[in-house]
Amino acid sequence: MGIRAIVVDTAGTTTDLNFIQDTLFPYSAKRMADFLQSQQHNPLVDYCMGDVRDIALEPEADVARIAEILCQWIAEDRKVTPLKTLQGLIWKQGYAGGEFKGHIFPDFIEAIKRFRDQGLRVYSFSSGSVDAQKLLFGHSDGGDLTELFNGHFDTRTGNKLDKQAYSNIVNTISLTPRQILFVSDVVDELKAAEAAGMITCQMVRQPQQRTGKYRIISSFDELIVE
Numbered sequence: 552m553g554i555r556a557i558v559v560d561t562a563g564t565t566t567d568l569n570f571i572q573d574t575l576f577p578y579s580a581k582r583m584a585d586f587l588q589s590q591q592h593n594p595l596v597d598y599c600m601g602d603v604r605d606i607a608l609e610p611e612a613d614v615a616r617i618a619e620i621l622c623q624w625i626a627e628d629r630k631v632t633p634l635k636t637l638q639g640l641i642w643k644q645g646y647a648g649g650e651f652k653g654h655i656f657p658d659f660i661e662a663i664k665r666f667r668d669q670g671l672r673v674y675s676f677s678s679g680s681v682d683a684q685k686l687l688f689g690h691s692d693g694g695d696l697t698e699l700f701n702g703h704f705d706t707r708t709g710n711k712l713d714k715q716a717y718s719n720i721v722n723t724i725s726l727t728p729r730q731i732l733f734v735s736d737v738v739d740e741l742k743a744a745e746a747a748g749m750i751t752c753q754m755v756r757q758p759q760q761r762t763g764k765y766r767i768i769s770s771f772d773e774l775i776v777e
């Protein structure tokens with residue numbers, strides 16, 4: 552049986568890496584300390600701060616120290632769940648205030664409509680939280696795309712470099728791995744997805760991108776699923 556679902560990475564695949572690195576990450580870093588200070592009694596924020604203390608092995612860290620740790624993690628591009636959850640909450644304010652729109656490559660906007668017209672299911676899998684993904688696609692420069700998705704996966708499904716994350720997606724969407732096509736710009740993510748049995752395809756949007764043995768496309772225009 553052929554492909555029934557497409558799982559897309561976001562940063563570098565549906566979305567320009569520069570938007571993530573030059574707009575979203577700095578926005579969250581700049582507001583992290585004030586956000587934690589003002590929202591520390593919000594149960595979700597409090598829970599995330601507890602997670603940060605655990606991961607950083609700093610049980611006594613106060614709000615200011617936690618903000619410092621999180622900004623360090625942003626600089627290192629750490630894909631840690633509490634950071635990703637908090638970033639999503641901060642970005643929500645930026646989208647709501649019209650400070651930026653989510654960048655989505657036009658070829659993906661065309662393609663997702665085509666895929667859905669074909670009866671294919673489409674999911675995203677990002678290290679950004681599910682809420683952050685919904686914000687990105689919901690406030691995109693091409694309008695609200697959320698209705699076109701069948702679902703989203705984030706670090707709670709697993710680390711994108713681990714085979715288990717992809718096996719968890721397979722189990723969740725109840726297809727066989729060979730019915731699922733995973734598209735990402737990162738070779739090590741493709742390797743993990745392949746180990747779980749998925750069909751893979753690399754998006755190469757940058758000239759100096761590391762490539763592997765995977766089928767390469769430079770735009771979703773090239774991805775025709777029969």
Ligand SMILES: CSCCC(=O)C(=O)COP(=O)(O)O
Binds near residue numbers: 630676683687
């Ligand atoms: C969903 S927008 C924020 C993306 C993000 O936080 C990130 O770390 C990018 O990771 P990806 O797995 O989409 O490459």
Ligand SMILES: [Mg+2]
Binds near residue numbers: 560562563564735737
């Ligand atoms: Mg990526």
